Amino acid sequence: MAQYSLKLDGVFQALADPTRRAVVGRLGTGPASIGELAAPFEMALPSFMKHIRYLENTGWISTHKTGRVRTCTLERKSFDVIETWLSGQRSIWDGRTDRLGRFVTINAMETSE
Amino acid sequence: MAQYSLKLDGVFQALADPTRRAVVGRLGTGPASIGELAAPFEMALPSFMKHIRYLENTGWISTHKTGRVRTCTLERKSFDVIETWLSGQRSIWDGRTDRLGRFVTINAMETSE
DSSP states (O other): OHHHHHHHHHHHHHHSSHHHHHHHHHHTTOOEEHHHHHTTSOSOHHHHHHHHHHHHHTTSEEEEEETTEEEEEEOTHHHHHHHHHHHHHHHHHHHHHHHHHHHHHHHHHHHHO | OHHHHHHHHHHHHHHSSHHHHHHHHHHTTOOEEHHHHHTTSOSOHHHHHHHHHHHHHTTSEEEEEETTEEEEEEOTHHHHHHHHHHHHHHHHHHHHHHHHHHHHHHHHHHHHO
């Protein structure tokens, strides 16, 4: 549970940055090299690499080196982690809505008696 | 666009912490006072209040003070911000899948000619 919580911390933290979100978006169209990914950003390569490593450490991307080229691939399972969290929140609300619904129904019945 | 990006930074950053996620989850069951929200955490009140203010500043919750009691309410529209971002990512993939689908179809047609 603590490990899952730490994983969620990282998954969300990774998305709290515009450069990292842009990289995730670009990799949604298919794998790309570090050079291709860095091209649109006015950023020194070491700074850009920090973002790549952060995305890799938090499970958003995997990287693979062939010769001198490192290729990055999106790991879609991180989206599942978010979806699972979101659907957990939705069931909390639905539970609440159900209870509210029952409350309204019961009160309506009592009033009509 | 820059403002939307800053909003996304905050929305995701707010979720990158287990205390803040727990508060969001608790408020999913209905509004609660600061005292009720803080009770499950072994944390000094000033530290807990930092999390509350962060959630308020990033639009996750609203707070309302009556007498000496401050009540917090979940602002579900922050979930919409995440859902919109997620569905944007999905359309990127779907576009890719469509292109892949067409590629496979065209190549299958060429092979069968």
